Amino acid sequence: MIATLLTVCRKEIIETLRERRAIVSLLFGLLLGPAVFAVLINVVVKQNVSAAEEPLSIVILGSERAPNLVAFLKARNIRDVGRAEFTDLDGAAAAVAAGRNDLVLVIDERYDDDFGTEQAARVTLILDRSKNRTTSRAQRVRGAVDAYSQQIGTLRLVATGSSPALLRPLVLDEYDVSTPAGRSALLLGVLTYFLLFATLSGGLHLAIDSTAGERERKSLEPLLTLPVSRNAVLFGKMTATLFFMLVSLDLTLAAFKFSLARMPLDQLGMSSSFDFRAAVLAFAVIAPIAPLGAALMTLIASFSKTYREAQTYLTFVLLVPTMPVMFASMLNVEPAQKLMWIPSLSQHLLVTMLIKGQPLVPSYVALSAGSSLALGAAVAWLATRLYQREAILG
Amino acid sequence: MIEVDGLHKQFGAVRALNGVSFRAGDGKITGLLGPNGAGKSTCLRILATVIKPDSGTARIGGLELTRDSLRARRSLGVLPHSSGLYQNLTARENILYYGRLHGLSDADLKRRTDALLERLDLGAIADRRAKGFSQGERTKVALARSLIHDPQHLLLDEPTNGLDVMATRHLREWLRELRAQGRCVLLSSHVMQEVEALVDELVIIAAGRVTLTGTPGGLAERFPGKSLEEIFVEAVSAAGGAAAA
Numbered sequence: 001m002i003a004t005l006l007t008v009c010r011k012e013i014i015e016t017l018r019e020r021r022a023i024v025s026l027l028f029g030l031l032l033g034p035a036v037f038a039v040l041i042n043v044v045v046k047q048n049v050s051a052a053e054e055p056l057s058i059v060i061l062g063s064e065r066a067p068n069l070v071a072f073l074k075a076r077n078i079r080d081v082g083r084a085e086f087t088d089l090d091g092a093a094a095a096v097a098a099g100r101n102d103l104v105l106v107i108d109e110r111y112d113d114d115f116g117t118e119q120a121a122r123v124t125l126i127l128d129r130s131k132n133r134t135t136s137r138a139q140r141v142r143g144a145v146d147a148y149s150q151q152i153g154t155l156r157l158v159a160t161g162s163s164p165a166l167l168r169p170l171v172l173d174e175y176d177v178s179t180p181a182g183r184s185a186l187l188l189g190v191l192t193y194f195l196l197f198a199t200l201s202g203g204l205h206l207a208i209d210s211t212a213g214e215r216e217r218k219s220l221e222p223l224l225t226l227p228v229s230r231n232a233v234l235f236g237k238m239t240a241t242l243f244f245m246l247v248s249l250d251l252t253l254a255a256f257k258f259s260l261a262r263m264p265l266d267q268l269g270m271s272s273s274f275d276f277r278a279a280v281l282a283f284a285v286i287a288p289i290a291p292l293g294a295a296l297m298t299l300i301a302s303f304s305k306t307y308r309e310a311q312t313y314l315t316f317v318l319l320v321p322t323m324p325v326m327f328a329s330m331l332n333v334e335p336a337q338k339l340m341w342i343p344s345l346s347q348h349l350l351v352t353m354l355i356k357g358q359p360l361v362p363s364y365v366a367l368s369a370g371s372s373l374a375l376g377a378a379v380a381w382l383a384t385r386l387y388q389r390e391a392i393l394g
Numbered sequence: 395m396i397e398v399d400g401l402h403k404q405f406g407a408v409r410a411l412n413g414v415s416f417r418a419g420d421g422k423i424t425g426l427l428g429p430n431g432a433g434k435s436t437c438l439r440i441l442a443t444v445i446k447p448d449s450g451t452a453r454i455g456g457l458e459l460t461r462d463s464l465r466a467r468r469s470l471g472v473l474p475h476s477s478g479l480y481q482n483l484t485a486r487e488n489i490l491y492y493g494r495l496h497g498l499s500d501a502d503l504k505r506r507t508d509a510l511l512e513r514l515d516l517g518a519i520a521d522r523r524a525k526g527f528s529q530g531e532r533t534k535v536a537l538a539r540s541l542i543h544d545p546q547h548l549l550l551d552e553p554t555n556g557l558d559v560m561a562t563r564h565l566r567e568w569l570r571e572l573r574a575q576g577r578c579v580l581l582s583s584h585v586m587q588e589v590e591a592l593v594d595e596l597v598i599i600a601a602g603r604v605t606l607t608g609t610p611g612g613l614a615e616r617f618p619g620k621s622l623e624e625i626f627v628e629a630v631s632a633a634g635g636a637a638a639a
Contacts (some may be wrong), residue, residue, distance in 0.1 A: 003494075003497070004495060007495055008495070011483070011487075011491050013482060014483070014487075018482040018523075019482060021466075066606070090511045151420045171541065195499045218475070218476040219478035219479065219480060220478075221439070221442075221444055221474055221478065222472055222474045222478045222536075222540075223443060223478075223495075224443075224444045225443060225467060225472040226440045226467060226492065226495045226496060227464050227465070227467040227468045227495075227496060227497070228464075229464070230493050283430075289557065303576060308583065342616070389447070390444075390445045393444060393445070
């Protein structure tokens with residue numbers, strides 16, 4: 001029985017390794033996860049962290065009238081591009097309306113005169129609010145001009161001997177209680193999604209090829225005339241599928257470990273200490289779902305008459321385990337003992353704990369592995385029942 | 395020795411076998427002859443132990459198939475209708491795979507594989523992948539594969555299908571050689587000319603029943619003045635089956 005199983009398993013692995021299509025899609029799946037994740041992280045980091053510091057170039061009309069204001073803006077990374085094709089407010093408004101310019105700051109002609117007196121000196125910001133990008137930029141310019149105005153006002157009050165607090169009877173402070181790890185929950189969901197997806201898709205080709213494919217090519221029937229039990233043959237195929245799933249998981253973890261070390265995760269408050277130990281633990285946590293996946297795919301592929309038909313069904317199977325992950329990351333579900341019975345959700349929650357640097361609860365790990373393996377055994381048993389039927393020959 | 399008694403098999407509404415009985419002796423080539431859909435393949439699939447009859451018995455080497463299928467398979471080689479080779483394995487690997495599943499020792503396996511590759515003139519393509527093989531090459535490799543465990547009984551489902559003249563001649567030669575070794579060879583065909591020079595016993599089957607049996611010589615004596623082809627057509631028509639030859 002064991003010898004048969006190993007012979008079948010070995011042959012299926014060799015055959016798959018020679019199938020270029022299977023290997024290319026396997027590698028593609030491996031690279032896709034970390035690549036998408038890297039792009040996602042960088043986009044989020046850019047949005048959250050560096051938007052305020054990004055250099056912003058605008059046209060400042062009449063900059064020579066307010067050198068100090070221009071210098072203040074420059075210190076805040078808002079630069080005057082210098083040249084302009086218009087010379088007055090109306091020309092500037094026309095240019096912005098036509099979309100030739102994003103933002104124009106017009107220093108009033110009487111700015112210099114007014115600045116020295118008790119008159120308020122005027123600057124005008126010309127913008128097009130219907131443009132998304134402009135709004136946040138205008139906010140920056142507005143904020144900078146306000147800050148300059150406040151600074152000058154404060155200096156003037158101090159010079160007259162009054163307290164600057166006179167101008168600010170109320171102060172509003174904001175206190176954000178969300179933790180950085182909580183904010184990154186969606187990102188973590190994507191990470192475990194890719195790990196689960198890579199695991200299952202790693203065995204996809206073999207599960208189909210060794211069952212529906214073997215029947216389609218008419219090699220199943222002679223195989224079943226050999227003096228070996230059908231269960232041994234079936235388990236050999238499942239073991240080979242399992243092998244590719246684990247290899248796929250292993251390689252994906254290695255790719256993530258490599259790419260996570262190069263991502264600015266700490267800026268998002270995520271632990272970037274996805275070290276070797278964490279990777280090994282993540283493997284141990286996710287691996288128990290692989291037998292379930294292998295058995296389920298083999299069972300469903302065995303119902304299908306052709307490779308293509310099986311492929312269609314199994315694409316849905318690939319989606320099933322990712323549903324709980326999606327909901328969990330959107331609803332920010334916290335790990336709890338009662339959730340550890342649910343395959344894929346439990347793996348997601350445990351891996352999330354790992355990445356956050358939280359200690360794993362042994363009973364959680366045991367429950368998660370136990371339920372996944374038990375369900376896998378049940379599905380494998382169903383598959384053996386199916387293989388005893390004559391209809392399996394199609 | 396292959397013994398078939400009163401086999402019935404029904405697939406849904408289709409009655410494939412309706413009480414088929416015959417014997418195929420050792421040291422003989424027996425031809426199971428009939429038009430398409432007569433039940434030849436169903437009969438061979440029951441003998442190959444991949445499907446079970448609804449009623450009736452089939453024995454191979456004295457072993458009742460529904461009870462002793464694993465043991466019976468040890469003395470059984472099957473050449474299926476389509477070769478069923480693994481495209482990504484070489485000719486040699488295809489043969490080795492079956493040998494291992496038959497539980498042969500490594501030394502035995504190597505010796506027998508080499509001998510079969512040589513006897514079937516497969517040396518040139520032994521280590522090429524089966525993907526690009528011609529029909530004749532596929533049949534040869536599949537035949538070598540079915541003989542790897544030195545089976546006493548050999549089942550061939552329409553072995554000459556798709557073969558050219560030379561390949562057909564070679565196949566006949568090997569089958570005679572297997573007969574000379576005392577093996578029991580049972581093959582199916584729907585073309586009388588292909589088998590009349592080869593077989594020792596004819597079992598003509600139509601509409602799920604055996605309509606005529608005998609040696610080619612014996613049948614020629616029983617129906618004087620008629621060719622085997624004409625005898626075949628009459629036997630098939632009498633059963634109400636479609637004449638296909």
